[in-house]
Amino acid sequence: MQHYLDPRTSQTWTLDAPRWCGDARQPLLLTGRAGIAPADIVTAERSIWRYAAAFPWMPKAPISMGEGRTPLIERAIPGGTALLKCEWFMPTGSFKDRGASVMLSLLRDQGVTSVLEDSSGNGGAAVSAYAAAGGMAATIFVPASTSPAKTVQSRAAGAAIELIPGSRQDCADAALAKSAEIFYASHNWHPFFLEGTKTLAYELWEDLGFAAPDHVIVPCGAGSNVLGCWLGFGELKRAKQIARLPRIWAAQPAHCGPIARAALGLPAQDARPTIAEGTAIAQPLRLPECLHALEESEGGAVLLEEEEIAAASLSLARSGVYVEPTCAQAAAAFGKLREAGKIGAAETAVVVLTGTGLKSTPRYAEMLGVAL
Numbered sequence: 001m002q003h004y005l006d007p008r009t010s011q012t013w014t015l016d017a018p019r020w021c022g023d024a025r026q027p028l029l030l031t032g033r034a035g036i037a038p039a040d041i042v043t044a045e046r047s048i049w050r051y052a053a054a055f056p057w058m059p060k061a062p063i064s065m066g067e068g069r070t071p072l073i074e075r076a077i078p079g080g081t082a083l084l085k086c087e088w089f090m091p092t093g094s095f096k097d098r099g100a101s102v103m104l105s106l107l108r109d110q111g112v113t114s115v116l117e118d119s120s121g122n123g124g125a126a127v128s129a130y131a132a133a134g135g136m137a138a139t140i141f142v143p144a145s146t147s148p149a150k151t152v153q154s155r156a157a158g159a160a161i162e163l164i165p166g167s168r169q170d171c172a173d174a175a176l177a178k179s180a181e182i183f184y185a186s187h188n189w190h191p192f193f194l195e196g197t198k199t200l201a202y203e204l205w206e207d208l209g210f211a212a213p214d215h216v217i218v219p220c221g222a223g224s225n226v227l228g229c230w231l232g233f234g235e236l237k238r239a240k241q242i243a244r245l246p247r248i249w250a251a252q253p254a255h256c257g258p259i260a261r262a263a264l265g266l267p268a269q270d271a272r273p274t275i276a277e278g279t280a281i282a283q284p285l286r287l288p289e290c291l292h293a294l295e296e297s298e299g300g301a302v303l304l305e306e307e308e309i310a311a312a313s314l315s316l317a318r319s320g321v322y323v324e325p326t327c328a329q330a331a332a333a334f335g336k337l338r339e340a341g342k343i344g345a346a347e348t349a350v351v352v353l354t355g356t357g358l359k360s361t362p363r364y365a366e367m368l369g370v371a372l
Helices: 048-054 096-109 122-133 148-156 168-178 191-197 199-207 224-238 258-263 287-296 306-317 325-339 357-368
Strands: 072-077 080-086 114-118 137-143 160-164 215-219 247-253 300-304 349-353
Touching: 048 096, 048 199, 072 325, 080 325, 096 122, 096 191, 096 199, 096 224, 114 122, 114 168, 122 137, 122 148, 137 148, 137 168, 148 160, 160 168, 191 199, 191 224, 199 224, 215 224, 215 325, 224 247, 224 287, 247 258, 247 287, 247 325, 258 287, 258 300, 300 306, 300 325, 306 325, 306 357, 325 349, 325 357
Parallel strands: 080 349, 114 137, 137 160, 215 247, 215 349, 247 300
Antiparallel strands: 072 080
């Protein structure tokens, strides 16, 4: 039987009650488990729930809108040929739907009817939409400085938007204070969100004929895709479905890259504004766990300058792949890793593209010098 786990102290809690953190407000994972075999996949299910046997519990009725099963396309990009995992093919336009589906399905089973999230971007949109699909109420805290356009998707789903004065950290602090009144279904905190993101690993394994790629390059903010890949491929390795983990690479903007800087042995820096705003997380909760995942997989991290992220965004767009600059940085990282000799020409490399460029129209307008 699995439990909630504090990976830093090994303390555990049972899964029968809603919980988003440890008693000392520490981030949690789940105790380890072996993965599944091809025969365990529910092939008739076109969503992440085809891998339900890999979850520690099965909800009475999953909250699902067909998330997952995203295209994996081979494409020549600067640096060589890579496999692009098109995660924007999701109901709300980003990879966050994987985690929202699993997290909110569990919470609804546990009797939670109202949830709180703090996010001005894809996390808030995903929680709002899946809460609506599951008949749950959602409140989303966003910084007061957030562009009104960024909250329209959440508002349209019926979420209550509360504007919080101050910085992004002030917004997170306000959500922590409010968590005494509304259950905090944070995509950064709740361990079952990672149970959803780990399906990326299972899906890549299935996409590649039940084999692991040599490399996976992911845009990294708080690290949910780093940890999701590490968890999922780790389970598959324990189940003897793969021989080794793929090397996981975290792509972060030089303007705000605390995980990458730590992985590269560089001193910390104050955060600055970046066009890769979806990964601009100055104080990632699971920094030690992310570093462990990168080290155990024998991967690492890449820091990208603003010009490199912009160039990758436009290069992808001009090949027909229109994604957020936030995730285009993974393509930029691929080129740098190839140039550095860390990815061989004959090796299989997956570049994870996490969100649609339709959410970044103002950024593209800036890059193109177009007035809106």
